[in-house]
Amino acid sequence: MGQKTVAETIKEITRKHLTEDNGLLLGESITAVGWVNNTVPDCKGIIELPMTDVAGAGIAVGAAMVGRRPIFVIRFQDFLVLNGSPLIFFAAKIKELHGNCAPVFVRAIAAENFGPCHSGVLHSIFMHFPGFRVCSPMTPGEYEKIWQDYMEHDDPMIVSEHRASYKNTEELNDVLEKNADITLYPVSATRFEAVKAAQMLKKEGIICNIINILWLKPFELTKRLIDPLTETKKGLVIDPGHEIAGASRSIAYELMYATNCKVGALGLEDKTKCLYEPLQNKYPDAEKIYKAVKNMI
Amino acid sequence: MRSPTYGIIPNIAKSIKSDILLQIFNNMCRVRYFELGLIEAFKEKIFDKFVYLSSGQESIAASMSLVIPDFMIFAQHRCHSTYLSFGGDPVALRDELIGLPSGTSGGRAGSNCLQYHKNNMTMFGHHGLIGENVPFGVGAALGSGKPVVCFFGDGAAEEDYVFAAMGFAVTHKLPVFFVCEDNNLSVLTTIDKRRSWSMTEVAKGLGMPAVDITDDPWTVYRKTQELKDTLPAFINIYTCRAYWHNSVGTDGPPEWDRFKIVKDELIKLGMGKQIEEIENKIKTSMEQIWDKKLLQKLLKK
Numbered sequence: 048m049g050q051k052t053v054a055e056t057i058k059e060i061t062r063k064h065l066t067e068d069n070g071l072l073l074g075e076s077i078t079a080v081g082w083v084n085n086t087v088p089d090c091k092g093i094i095e096l097p098m099t100d101v102a103g104a105g106i107a108v109g110a111a112m113v114g115r116r117p118i119f120v121i122r123f124q125d126f127l128v129l130n131g132s133p134l135i136f137f138a139a140k141i142k143e144l145h146g147n148c149a150p151v152f153v154r155a156i157a158a159e160n161f162g163p164c165h166s167g168v169l170h171s172i173f174m175h176f177p178g179f180r181v182c183s184p185m186t187p188g189e190y191e192k193i194w195q196d197y198m199e200h201d202d203p204m205i206v207s208e209h210r211a212s213y214k215n216t217e218e219l220n221d222v223l224e225k226n227a228d229i230t231l232y233p234v235s236a237t238r239f240e241a242v243k244a245a246q247m248l249k250k251e252g253i254i255c256n257i258i259n260i261l262w263l264k265p266f267e268l269t270k271r272l273i274d275p276l277t278e279t280k281k282g283l284v285i286d287p288g289h290e291i292a293g294a295s296r297s298i299a300y301e302l303m304y305a306t307n308c309k310v311g312a313l314g315l316e317d318k319t320k321c322l323y324e325p326l327q328n329k330y331p332d333a334e335k336i337y338k339a340v341k342n343m344i
Numbered sequence: 345m346r347s348p349t350y351g352i353i354p355n356i357a358k359s360i361k362s363d364i365l366l367q368i369f370n371n372m373c374r375v376r377y378f379e380l381g382l383i384e385a386f387k388e389k390i391f392d393k394f395v396y397l398s399s400g401q402e403s404i405a406a407s408m409s410l411v412i413p414d415f416m417i418f419a420q421h422r423c424h425s426t427y428l429s430f431g432g433d434p435v436a437l438r439d440e441l442i443g444l445p446s447g448t449s450g451g452r453a454g455s456n457c458l459q460y461h462k463n464n465m466t467m468f469g470h471h472g473l474i475g476e477n478v479p480f481g482v483g484a485a486l487g488s489g490k491p492v493v494c495f496f497g498d499g500a501a502e503e504d505y506v507f508a509a510m511g512f513a514v515t516h517k518l519p520v521f522f523v524c525e526d527n528n529l530s531v532l533t534t535i536d537k538r539r540s541w542s543m544t545e546v547a548k549g550l551g552m553p554a555v556d557i558t559d560d561p562w563t564v565y566r567k568t569q570e571l572k573d574t575l576p577a578f579i580n581i582y583t584c585r586a587y588w589h590n591s592v593g594t595d596g597p598p599e600w601d602r603f604k605i606v607k608d609e610l611i612k613l614g615m616g617k618q619i620e621e622i623e624n625k626i627k628t629s630m631e632q633i634w635d636k637k638l639l640q641k642l643l644k645k
């Protein structure tokens with residue numbers, strides 16, 4: 048693919064939205080500390096919110112209600128617990144309740160290695176509540192696609208970004224192998240790790256398909272997802288969020304129920320993510336995926 | 345502080361044109377008689393969902409709606425008076441309460457979540473979380489540049505996101521009117537048990553004009569005229585709800601009955617005949633809306 052990174056893609060989309068399409072961008076400390084990993088352009092339409100996480104989300108929702116299609120930036124997904132109320136209880140409900148809409152584009156940024164309240168991946172919570180579109184783009188092309196999707200619909204969208212993707216310039220295509228032993232379904236930054244894990248496993252004669260999960264909700268059980276699983280009979284869904292009641296188990300359930308094949312889930316352990324080992328509880332990296340696959344086979 | 349006379353401008357009624365006085369009374373009657381019909385229907389078990397009655401508090405929206413009719417409205421759960429005074433259709437409200445598709449939200453939302461987007465009135469529907477309408481209203485003013493009024497109770501005023509949003513409105517000089525309908529109660533807990541501070545002082549501290557007054561409609565009318573030109577602004581209005589927090593019961597007479605006080609004053613001002621006509625006309629029309637046979641037909645009971 049081309050030379051454009053995910054970060055540059057976000058910046059370009061944002062610039063056009065703010066300068067040509069009357070959009071808004073709201074968030075805390077946007078215009079400082081590297082302009083959100085260099086994903087935000089220096090142009091009109093940027094509103095610096097005070098450190099008012101609940102009210103800030105409400106203000107973004109209000110702007111959405113009057114048609115500004117705001118981009119609401121959340122530097123660390125953990126803060127979504129505070130930001131969540133206006134999004135979950137209003138933006139996502141207004142369509143079914145009142146027949147109108149509040150389409151907020153929520154840039155929920157995840158990261159790894161920042162301790163208990165800055166390393167979380169919370170997209171599962173938003174899959175749980177009705178009314179959201181939830182996705183996790185990791186490539187420039189995917190980001191463009193999900194932006195187009197947002198502009199074509201009137202739902203609030205949770206975009207589960209990951210810092211690990213910002214420098215990426217490559218598209219991540221599905222990998223379909225002959226006589227594969229297992230099909231991997233990685234989500235978010237674990238997609239980069241799944242590629243590495245598959246290479247490690249190949250050296251030992253274990254062949255993996257990789258089916259990339261971009262859309263968490265609506266989640267469609269297409270042939271693309273199901274066919275490789277019916278061949279390999281085994282699958283593993285991998286997600287950087289917590290495993291219990293999370294995206295990995297939820298998707299594994301859907302796949303298993305649809306195919307009768309054994310599908311495992313790999314996410315975070317049911318432990319706090321501390322800053323240092325032994326309780327760092329890192330997201331499933333290549334090593335962890337490698338081990339999980341070996342256990343299944 | 346809290347009293348039926350707090351902050352009333354002396355002889356205020358005499359300085360307001362009689363047609364305005366009558367329009368305010370007309371609005372108050374719309375709410376009072378709509379809700380009397382509602383209460384009957386509720387008691388007859390025509391419907392059984394939560395209702396949050398405005399009776400007792402009618403004077404606030406009744407007067408403000410005449411000064412700021414074109415503001416976008418963000419109300420919270422106790423919103424029948426806002427809806428009816430700013431021009432919402434009582435039939436659509438009735439239908440919402442009894443769950444018909446012709447209701448304000450297709451009969452899906454109910455008493456505490458009214459919306460109206462017709463006849464030059466823009467009222468956004470609530471969802472049930474007190475005070476969240478305030479940041480929404482502030483965001484709508486930011487996004488549209490148009491004036492907004494946010495109505496909320498003394499309980500909602502305590503929600504952290506309410507004054508965070510008010511502060512944002514000051515910073516960005518947004519045209520938002522913050523109105524606290526202060527009935528001294530959050531469900532049944534009085535303010536003295538909940539906090540030691542005044543919302544009006546908080547609003548002043550944030551840097552916006554702010555006043556405390558009682559729910560005398562003519563004083564509210566005058567103060568609204570003054571404050572609407574200096575937005576953002578805050579007004580805290582002492583008032584009394586006549587019925588339970590929700591549903592249609594009462595705990596004895598309210599601290600004061602503004603409806604009766606207003607009527608007596610208007611009679612003293614020589615408008616007895618006009619207000620009698622208004623009252624009878626509205627009473628009849630609301631009785632028609634809540635006619636039992638009609639309701640049974642609508643609900644095919």
Ligand SMILES: Cc1ncc(C[n+]2csc(CCOP(=O)(O)OP(=O)(O)O)c2C)c(N)n1
Pocket residue numbers: 421422472473474496497498499500501527529530531589
């Ligand atoms: C965020 C939130 N917290 C609590 C409640 C429960 N609740 C519903 S109404 C109410 C009382 C609100 O009092 P106030 O804002 O003064 O309005 P009033 O009912 O007196 O008109 C409470 C606490 C709620 N609906 N939303």
Ligand SMILES: [Mg+2]
Pocket residue numbers: 497498499525526527528529530531
């Ligand atoms: Mg109250």
